[in-house]
Structures are given as C-alpha cells and as structure tokens.
Amino acid sequence: MRSLQDLLETKAKLERSMRQQGKKRGAYAGAVKVGSPNHQARARTGLSQADFAARASISERTLRTWERGDQVSEESQRRILRLLREFCIEPARPRHAVRYRDQMTGSTWSGRGLMPAWLRAEMAKGRRLADFEARA
Known part of the structure; x- marks a missing residue:
C-alpha cells in the first residue's frame, strides 16, 4: 500500500503535467458528473457504458451525451429508456415541476x-x- 507521501507526490506530478498541457485541474472534455441522474440510472444497471450502448444499439458517444444531460436523437432516447425499463429502472424525475x-x-x-x-x-x-x- 502506498504511503500518504507517495500519493501526494503522485498528485503533484499529475497537476504539473496537466498545467503543462494547458488543462485546468479536474477538466476532461467528455467528463460526466458521476452524480448526474442519467449516469446514476445507467450505473444501476450494472453495465459499463460500452456494454449498455451495445445492448441499446447506440454509440458510446451518444450514451455519454445523454448521461451529461444533453439532447440526443428521439430514437436514441427511446432505445435508452427501453433498456432502462428492461432493468426495471425508471429515469430520474426532475426536481421542479415540469411546465x-x-x-x-x-x-x-x-x-x-x-x-x-x-x-x-x-x-x-x-x-x-x-x-x-x-x-x-
């Protein structure tokens, strides 16, 4: 097991490397906030993004877009929701009333x-x- 000092050194190296590449700390172009409702719904199936996308007959990129909460095609959305229902998982409900x-x-x-x-x-x-x- 690594010591705390080793972990801190590794963190510092990674941050230096990211600064050299011009990226902000924690930045990643395709990042999905792990707490996002769509991500959580897919994660509850127990399938990886690749497996879920294959079973839903959509691309992994489309799945990542949906998990971020961005708009995907109507057909892709239907396929995702159909697969979630096969696992008896309902997508997250909005926090505020839908108008x-x-x-x-x-x-x-x-x-x-x-x-x-x-x-x-x-x-x-x-x-x-x-x-x-x-x-x-």
Whole structure:
C-alpha cells in the first residue's frame, strides 16, 4: 500500500503535467458528473457504458451525451429508456415541476433557467411555447 507521501507526490506530478498541457485541474472534455441522474440510472444497471450502448444499439458517444444531460436523437432516447425499463429502472424525475414537455421525445423543462436547446429549436421551426405546456 502506498504511503500518504507517495500519493501526494503522485498528485503533484499529475497537476504539473496537466498545467503543462494547458488543462485546468479536474477538466476532461467528455467528463460526466458521476452524480448526474442519467449516469446514476445507467450505473444501476450494472453495465459499463460500452456494454449498455451495445445492448441499446447506440454509440458510446451518444450514451455519454445523454448521461451529461444533453439532447440526443428521439430514437436514441427511446432505445435508452427501453433498456432502462428492461432493468426495471425508471429515469430520474426532475426536481421542479415540469411546465413544458415535448410529447414526441419526452424532453421537459421546468420553466426555470435558460430555455433548453430542444425547445429553442422547435420554436425556431415556428411552434409556440403554448404548444408545449404540460398537461396536469
């Protein structure tokens, strides 16, 4: 087992190396916050990202995008949710009440914060915000 001193030296070397590469501490382009609800849902299946993506017939990149909470295609989202349901796992529920919902993709927005990209894209196509109001 390594001593505390060895671990601290290793940490210092890694930080120096990252500074030389111009990266901020803890930065990684494809990083997924381990606590993200989508990541946790996939992790509860016990499958790695590669195995989950293969079983859902999607790319690992698409799965990582979904785990970050970014928008993925409607078909990819359906495949992910179908596989989660096979494991009897429901995706995380939003913290705030949903005010706007896309019935086709299941994407939601609470109305808090910035308008999400999926809704901006739909409004650019000429749809109205009222078209997406969630039904009680």
